[in-house]
Amino acid sequence: MEEQILKQLAQPLLAWYDIHRRILPWREEVSPYRTWVSEIMLQQTRVAAVLPYFQRFMEAFPTVEALAQADTERLMKLWEGLGYYSRARNLQKAARILTEQYGGRFPETYRELTALPGIGDYTAGAILSIAFGQAVPAVDGNVLRLAARITGSRLDVLDAKNRKIFRSWMAAAMSQERPGAYNQALMDLGATVCLPSGAPLCGDCPAGDFCIARQEGCQARLPVRSPKREKRTEHLTVFLLRRGAAAALRQRPDTGLLAGLWEYPHVPGTLTEAEAARQLQMWGVNPTKWRKKLSARHIFTHVRWEMTGYVVEVDGLGPGDWLWAEAQQRERLAIPSAFEKFTAELKEGE
DNA sequence: AATACGGGGAG
DNA sequence: CTCCCAGTATT
Numbered sequence: 001m002e003e004q005i006l007k008q009l010a011q012p013l014l015a016w017y018d019i020h021r022r023i024l025p026w027r028e029e030v031s032p033y034r035t036w037v038s039e040i041m042l043q044q045t046r047v048a049a050v051l052p053y054f055q056r057f058m059e060a061f062p063t064v065e066a067l068a069q070a071d072t073e074r075l076m077k078l079w080e081g082l083g084y085y086s087r088a089r090n091l092q093k094a095a096r097i098l099t100e101q102y103g104g105r106f107p108e109t110y111r112e113l114t115a116l117p118g119i120g121d122y123t124a125g126a127i128l129s130i131a132f133g134q135a136v137p138a139v140d141g142n143v144l145r146l147a148a149r150i151t152g153s154r155l156d157v158l159d160a161k162n163r164k165i166f167r168s169w170m171a172a173a174m175s176q177e178r179p180g181a182y183n184q185a186l187m188d189l190g191a192t193v194c195l196p197s198g199a200p201l202c203g204d205c206p207a208g209d210f211c212i213a214r215q216e217g218c219q220a221r222l223p224v225r226s227p228k229r230e231k232r233t234e235h236l237t238v239f240l241l242r243r244g245a246a247a248a249l250r251q252r253p254d255t256g257l258l259a260g261l262w263e264y265p266h267v268p269g270t271l272t273e274a275e276a277a278r279q280l281q282m283w284g285v286n287p288t289k290w291r292k293k294l295s296a297r298h299i300f301t302h303v304r305w306e307m308t309g310y311v312v313e314v315d316g317l318g319p320g321d322w323l324w325a326e327a328q329q330r331e332r333l334a335i336p337s338a339f340e341k342f343t344a345e346l347k348e349g350e
Numbered sequence: 351a352a353t354a355c356g357g358g359g360a361g
Numbered sequence: 362c363t364c365c366c367a368g369t370a371t372t
Contacts, residue, residue: 042367049358050367083356086370120369140367160351187367196365197361225365229353257355300356337357 002151005210006173009150012206014178017185020192022047025054027184032106032131033064039126040087040118047191053082064104067095076260076334085259085334090118108132121167130180137170138183139163142190148223149194152212157223233304237276238266238296240311240342241285246324247346249333257300262333264342265322270308285316294345298338309342 021027024047026038037057041050060078061067067075070092079088094116098104106127107113113124125138137143144157147166155162175182189207194200202214213219241248241264249262267279273290280287291311298305317324325333327347335343 039367044355044366044368045357046359046366081357083358084368086355087368090369118369122368126367138367141365142367184367191367197363228364259355298357300354302354 002147002153002169003172005151005212006147006169008210009173009207010175010182013185013189014175014181016206017181017188020188021185022188022192025051025058030131032127034058035127035131036106036119036123037091039123040091041082043087043123044084045082049082053078064095064098067092068099073332073334077332080261080334081337083337085261087118089260093117094119106131108134110136126183129183133180135171135174135176135179137167137174138186139167139170140187141196142187142194143170143183145196145223146186146190146194146207149200149213149219150207150211152216152218152222154222154224156226158226158228229302231300231302231304233306235268235270236266236305236307237269237271237279238264238307238309238339238342239276239280240264240309240346241280241318242291242311242313242346243315243324245326247326247330248318249323249325249330249335250319250321251323257303258336258338262323262335263339264309265318266307270306273310276310276312280312280314283316283318285314285318287312287314289313292345294341296341300338305338307338307342309345311345 026034038050038054041053056078060074061070072092075088075092076085079085097116098106108128110124110128113119113127114121122138122140125136128134128136129138144163144166147153147169148155148157151169155165157163157166189205193205200219202208202211202219205211208214213222239248248265250265252258252261252263254260265283271279273293277287289312291313294309294311296307296309298307
């Protein structure tokens, strides 16, 4: 039933795509490598955010081999601010597997692609269809929204088993002649016409004639998404410690949130200046001048940080895992956006 | 099946 | 503020 509705989409969608498709760097010159990198960057990330990163990435690491051999610190610095940093690490892991086990070539099967780190259901479909012309669906948030609206489905699109159902519908309905164009057309339609928030532009949609949601006037209420869990709040006290021209940094653990990135020393809780002084003493550093108290907030997907920051001039080296870095060295380290305000403050104090 | 994992733009 | 984006890995 749903497949039959969706099968009406391919022809008008491809005609629409040939006129309205977006010009994007990874489309101007198509290769498995470029398709792969772009799709990884685009996971949970808007096109506009990816554009500058993609250009820089391709200049820095033009081939699978270059990525496999790249200095990881440089790779993370390039990824700084894009988020979901395991994507970058997995990209390099996969590049090394491709180099060592596949002679630097990409495998052309769903099974082999999804076995590579960072490549799941969606990305495998995108690479197979776009780079290799195989009729494999690539079902992302755009496609789920389109499919739910066109079929009028009330299935919860956040539910994994429902996603499988949507995927099977799309597999049955997709173009066998132009699978890559078809999958990219769905994304473009979702991004520019069948909008996620606000009113979709149904008058411009190639599915306008048979879209169930449009007929029922329920576009704004589809797709159905189950409510998400509330995020917890964590309070932190961050230390911006200056020793001459250097500031203290430390590297985060190699697993978990912001794995392996650099940060300013911090402790849980909101400390008063007196408590902060005691903490510095425990670290073995001696404050010589308290410069400023700051506050900042950062919101992640599942947690909120409420931060208090102290800018302090100090004597002493602190714990052995601290790095005292001057501006030039700090610029080469990947420091998460959560600390942006503090980074700017340090720069100000130069 | 549920949760961890970033960051930013739009409303 | 909330929502959600060219999702995947882990438990």
